[in-house]
Amino acid sequence: MQIETPPTEKPYEKAEGERRGLVLVNTGDGKGKSTAAFGLALRAHGRGKAVKIYQFMKVPSARFGEHRMFEQLGLPLEGLGDGFSWKSRDLEHSAQLAREGWARARDTILAGAHFLVVLDEITYPLVYGWLPLDEVLQTLRERPSQVHVVLTGRRCPEEIIAVADTVTEMRLVKHAFQAGIPAQRGIED
Numbered sequence: 001m002q003i004e005t006p007p008t009e010k011p012y013e014k015a016e017g018e019r020r021g022l023v024l025v026n027t028g029d030g031k032g033k034s035t036a037a038f039g040l041a042l043r044a045h046g047r048g049k050a051v052k053i054y055q056f057m058k059v060p061s062a063r064f065g066e067h068r069m070f071e072q073l074g075l076p077l078e079g080l081g082d083g084f085s086w087k088s089r090d091l092e093h094s095a096q097l098a099r100e101g102w103a104r105a106r107d108t109i110l111a112g113a114h115f116l117v118v119l120d121e122i123t124y125p126l127v128y129g130w131l132p133l134d135e136v137l138q139t140l141r142e143r144p145s146q147v148h149v150v151l152t153g154r155r156c157p158e159e160i161i162a163v164a165d166t167v168t169e170m171r172l173v174k175h176a177f178q179a180g181i182p183a184q185r186g187i188e189d
Helices: 033-046 065-073 091-111 123-127 133-142 158-163
Strands: 023-027 051-055 077-079 116-120 148-152 166-169
Touching: 023 033, 023 158, 033 051, 033 065, 033 116, 033 148, 051 091, 065 077, 091 116, 091 123, 091 133, 133 158
Parallel strands: 023 148, 023 166, 051 077, 051 116, 116 148
Antiparallel strands: none
């Protein structure tokens, strides 16, 4: 590790542009995409902003840690799917659930009543061809100017990255699973 001298002057100039809703993408093979989106949701909720979270791959009855906490906080989270594809008994049904869920999420975004809308794991139904990419792009472009949207998942389409304001790629450096350590409640759920 190299020791650094802390900066004594601000290392950037204050932005002069307008404040407006942003499109943020958390993608990549590393851990933390949904976790980062949930952190933004908590930050916005803590400021009294209206937030809605849609999880495209989770079942509506899911009870992971985030579901339990968001319920206690009164932060709405909605599972739209039937689990990851390898757990599905009927992929056409999974695709239909994704399309129905997207219709709800699209309506929420376009209504403009929410400060932040999280589209957790939306990249999977996109890359599986279950959702029309052009419609998602159109919604992002036509959303009300005050609405922020966060999209998460691996392999985010380049077209979405191109329209996004902020893109973070989580890069896998090392993961406990690679060492044979199973997922742990409170860390991976």
